[in-house]
Amino acid sequence: MVQNERIVASMELSRVYGHNETLLPAISILLDQADVSPGELGRILFVRGPGSFTGLRIGIAVAYGFLAANPELDLVGYTSLYLLNRAAIKTGQNRVLSLIDARKKQVYAAFFENDAPVSPYAVLKPEMLPDFLQNNGISHNPFSMIGSALEPYGELLTQFFPQCTQLPPPSCLSSLLAETLQDPSPGESPSIEPVYIRKSDAEPNRNKTS
Numbered sequence: 001m002v003q004n005e006r007i008v009a010s011m012e013l014s015r016v017y018g019h020n021e022t023l024l025p026a027i028s029i030l031l032d033q034a035d036v037s038p039g040e041l042g043r044i045l046f047v048r049g050p051g052s053f054t055g056l057r058i059g060i061a062v063a064y065g066f067l068a069a070n071p072e073l074d075l076v077g078y079t080s081l082y083l084l085n086r087a088a089i090k091t092g093q094n095r096v097l098s099l100i101d102a103r104k105k106q107v108y109a110a111f112f113e114n115d116a117p118v119s120p121y122a123v124l125k126p127e128m129l130p131d132f133l134q135n136n137g138i139s140h141n142p143f144s145m146i147g148s149a150l151e152p153y154g155e156l157l158t159q160f161f162p163q164c165t166q167l168p169p170p171s172c173l174s175s176l177l178a179e180t181l182q183d184p185s186p187g188e189s190p191s192i193e194p195v196y197i198r199k200s201d202a203e204p205n206r207n208k209t210s
Contacts, residue, residue, distance in 0.1 A: 001030050001031075001033075001034045001036065002178050002181060003034065003036075005181070005182060007175070007178055008033075008034050009030045009033035009034040010030070010174065010175070011026050011029060011030055012171060012172050012174070013026065023058060023059065023062055024062065027062070038066060038069065038070070039069075039070055041066065041070065041073060042072075042073065042074060043073065043074040043075075043076060043181075044063050044066055044067075044073060044074070044075055044076070045076045045077070045078070045177040045178070045180065045181070046059055046060065046063050046075070046076075046077050046177070047059070047077065047078065047079070047080050047083065047173055047177070048060065048077035048078065048079060048191065048192070048193065048194050048195050049079060049080065049194050049195035049196055049197070050079065050080065050081070050100065050102070050108045050121070050123070050195050050196060050197045050198070051080055051100070051108075053196065056194050056196065057194070060077075060192075060194055063075055063077075063192075075192045076180075076190045076192075077190060077191055077192050077193070077194075078177065078180060078188055078190055079110075079121065079188060079195050080098075080100060080108075080173060081098040081100065081108060081109075081110040081121055081147075082098070082110070082112070082117070082187065082188040083173045083176045083177065084096075084098040084099075084100070084146045084147050084169065084170075084173075085098050085110075085112040085115065085146070085187070086115070086176050086179070086180075087146060087167075087169070087170045087176055088144050088146045088167055089115060091144075091167060093143075093144040093165075093167070094113065094114050094115075095111075095112075095113050095141070095142070095143035095144065096111070096112045096113075096143060096144050096145075096146060097109065097110075097111050097112075097129075097133075097143055097144070097145045097146075097164075098110050098111075098112065098145075098146055098147050099126075099129075099145055099146070099147040099148075099149035099150060099153075099157075100147045100148050100149055101147075101148045101149045101151070101152055101153075102123050102149075102198065105125060105126075106123050106124060106125055106126075106198070107123070107124065107125075107126050107129075107147075107149040107153065108121070108122070108123050108149075108197060108198075109121075109122050109123075109124060109129060109132060109149075110122070111133065111136065111138050111143075112187065114187075115187035116187040116188075117187065117188060118136065118137075118138060119132070119133070119136040119138060120136070121195060121197055122197065123197045123198045126149065126153045126156055126157070127156070129157070129160060130160050130161075140161060140163075141163075142163045142164055142165070143161075143164050143165075144164065144165045144166075144167050145157060145161070145164055145165070145166050145167065146166075146167040146168075146169055147169050148169055150166050150169070154166060
């Protein structure tokens with residue numbers, strides 16, 4: 001939680017058993033720590049994807065719930081891929097490939113240069129990444145990679161991009177969200193629309209039965 005451009009309360013959950021069980025109690029605790037009522041909130045920043053389909057929907061639904069109670073509230077959302085890029089920029093990098101483990105032997109990917117996205121936000125198999133960069137006119141000159149996909153696919157990525165640096169991902173994205181408040185011209189335009197990229201499991205199954 002940020003007041004007067006200063007973080008006054010924060011919480012990092014080391015293990016989340018279910019967003020529906022933990023998110024609202026965590027928000028309540030943060031409000032108590034900062035001695036702020038829900039009606040006094042002026043802005044809510046949130047990660048709008050890509051990620052867990054259910055988790056995203058719960059998080060965004062909670063944000064919209066606060067908006068319903070306070071129509072003057074400002075909602076601001078950024079993608080997890082962009083925030084990972086911001087973490088890399090803080091270490092002095094300016095060419096960044098953000099990679100998130102999307103499960104099902106796939107990754108969410110986006111390439112950023114000088115804080116701006118220069119590729120689509122995509123979901124693909126990790127072995128398709130060299131073609132993904134080439135098809136988007138991105139050279140294999142040294143760049144940095146960051147995100148949760150480095151843990152399961154780090155060795156494979158080293159084979160593809162031997163001159164590139166692999167950066168440890170941030171433990172959470174909330175502090176990076178808070179920092180966007182002080183950046184008047186972020187490389188990604190904020191939005192309140194969710195970014196799923198991949199269809200939910202229910203959609204293909206529904207199409208099969210329709």
